[in-house]
Amino acid sequence: MTKTVRRRARAAVLGVTAIWGVTFPLNTLALGHVSPEALTFWRFCLAALGLGVVALVGRRRVERSSLIAGTTSGVALFGGYLAQVEGQRFVAPSIAGFLTGLSVVLVPLLVVALGRRPSRRQLLGIALAAIALLILSFPQGHASLLGVALELACALFFAAQIVILEQLGTPADAIVTSTVQMATIAVAALLTAPLVGGSLLPRHPGAVAVAAIVYDGVAASAVAFLVQAWALAHADSVEISVIYAAEPVFAVVASIAFGLGGLSLGAGFAGVLAMVAILLASVAPGEGRRTASP
Numbered sequence: 001m002t003k004t005v006r007r008r009a010r011a012a013v014l015g016v017t018a019i020w021g022v023t024f025p026l027n028t029l030a031l032g033h034v035s036p037e038a039l040t041f042w043r044f045c046l047a048a049l050g051l052g053v054v055a056l057v058g059r060r061r062v063e064r065s066s067l068i069a070g071t072t073s074g075v076a077l078f079g080g081y082l083a084q085v086e087g088q089r090f091v092a093p094s095i096a097g098f099l100t101g102l103s104v105v106l107v108p109l110l111v112v113a114l115g116r117r118p119s120r121r122q123l124l125g126i127a128l129a130a131i132a133l134l135i136l137s138f139p140q141g142h143a144s145l146l147g148v149a150l151e152l153a154c155a156l157f158f159a160a161q162i163v164i165l166e167q168l169g170t171p172a173d174a175i176v177t178s179t180v181q182m183a184t185i186a187v188a189a190l191l192t193a194p195l196v197g198g199s200l201l202p203r204h205p206g207a208v209a210v211a212a213i214v215y216d217g218v219a220a221s222a223v224a225f226l227v228q229a230w231a232l233a234h235a236d237s238v239e240i241s242v243i244y245a246a247e248p249v250f251a252v253v254a255s256i257a258f259g260l261g262g263l264s265l266g267a268g269f270a271g272v273l274a275m276v277a278i279l280l281a282s283v284a285p286g287e288g289r290r291t292a293s294p
Helices: 003-030 036-057 064-087 093-101 103-113 120-137 145-168 171-192 207-232 237-257 265-282
Strands: none
Touching: 003 207, 003 237, 036 064, 036 171, 036 207, 064 093, 064 145, 064 171, 093 103, 093 120, 093 145, 093 237, 103 120, 103 145, 103 237, 120 237, 120 265, 145 207, 145 237, 171 207, 207 237, 237 265
16 A cells, blocks of 8 residues: 555545535535435435446446445444434434544544554544534533433444444445445335334425435435545545544535534634644554554
């Protein structure tokens, strides 16, 4: 693995966080027209269809490793989305945002459990990223024990998805793995919607709902998770998790662009902290870098 490829992987993931940042204000507007269950189902159906077509055109072979990596990471990712949505019924949005963002901290813990030690620079980057998330979210408002538990479960699921892809994914299988991952989430959403009382049909179909589904499905799912799968085959999962700290920064910028918020001094400071955290984690010395799995 060359340093150039590693840098490209980090830059690509940073671009993914910008894509995801736009989903916050866009989905806020769309959820007045479509339920969370419907948005999730149609988003990942579109993503699976798009990636499936690309895989077929490219005559990609479906390997057993792709099925395992895609299915397990898809289950973890769906578990995170489900826990996040359900948890938001019991906690304030700011608290939910902070607890979900703790996946930045949980990824290194999972990595340690697998026998790999993050470098000191990475650990410092993780700490700064957590502080940035705290400032950006500024948790306040109501919270129940159940809601906190669900949002922490969400963070754990998201962290597990990153580590699973790093351990099981390969560059050659990225498209097939991502297709299986998206299809797994769509099927899981279809099966669980009746259990949570959600409808898979938009309440008020319109331009906003369609725009959200198309953007979420194509850019924020098909493209974003394909890039993630490719990047995790070239970069350390700890590096990737810290880069995700930039997502709420882009969410603030996107919210301003959508006219849903303004830039505060705290948000600006948190953005600087997040960028410093990313730089620290990305230039970590050799002891924190990815090693071959036994």
